Amino acid sequence: MPTVSTTFKILPGETNIGIVGPDQAKFTKPTEARARLIIRYLLRDPKVSVVSGHCPDGGIDIFAEEIAEELGRRQFIYPPSNQRWEPYGYKARNIRIAKKSDVVFAIVLRELPAHYVGQRFRICYHCKTDTHVQSGGCWTAKYAERIGKRAVWIEI
Numbered sequence: 001m002p003t004v005s006t007t008f009k010i011l012p013g014e015t016n017i018g019i020v021g022p023d024q025a026k027f028t029k030p031t032e033a034r035a036r037l038i039i040r041y042l043l044r045d046p047k048v049s050v051v052s053g054h055c056p057d058g059g060i061d062i063f064a065e066e067i068a069e070e071l072g073r074r075q076f077i078y079p080p081s082n083q084r085w086e087p088y089g090y091k092a093r094n095i096r097i098a099k100k101s102d103v104v105f106a107i108v109l110r111e112l113p114a115h116y117v118g119q120r121f122r123i124c125y126h127c128k129t130d131t132h133v134q135s136g137g138c139w140t141a142k143y144a145e146r147i148g149k150r151a152v153w154i155e156i
């Protein structure tokens with residue numbers, strides 16, 4: 001089971017803050033507003049940098065870039081070279097994010113909006129939980145844990 005947190009604490013020595021999560025279509029206005037508030041909070045310290053993956057379908061990655069830009073934070077942005085899992089796609093992109101980050105925050109959604117027309121899964125198959133919707137960000141956070149980084153799931 002993932003470590004779900006509601007405190008979003010940045011620990012001493014954590015400078016590169018990975019922020020991952022769903023694409024734009026999975027958000028509602030309220031969940032987007034909540035995600036943006038959380039990102040703003042995660043990047044509140046002027047010493048931190050953001051690490052993110054510039055998802056071509058928008059969402060968390062783009063919120064993170066916009067907020068980092070506004071706050072003047074350093075950004076490490078790794079867009080996928082190709083829109084496929086592998087080779088040279090999302091998997092490689094996610095690994096770069098995990099390696100560059102000192103901590104990865106996976107912002108995940110408790111439910112999909114009624115208007116969402118994409119594929120729906122009953123559980124998050126990465127985390128084996130039904131408390132949030134499956135997200136590629138979970139893969140990145142799990143990978144980060146496997147290589148010894150801290151990963152925190154924030155369910156909104």
Ligand SMILES: [Zn+2]
Pocket residue numbers: 002108124125126127128132133134135138
């Ligand atoms: Zn998950």
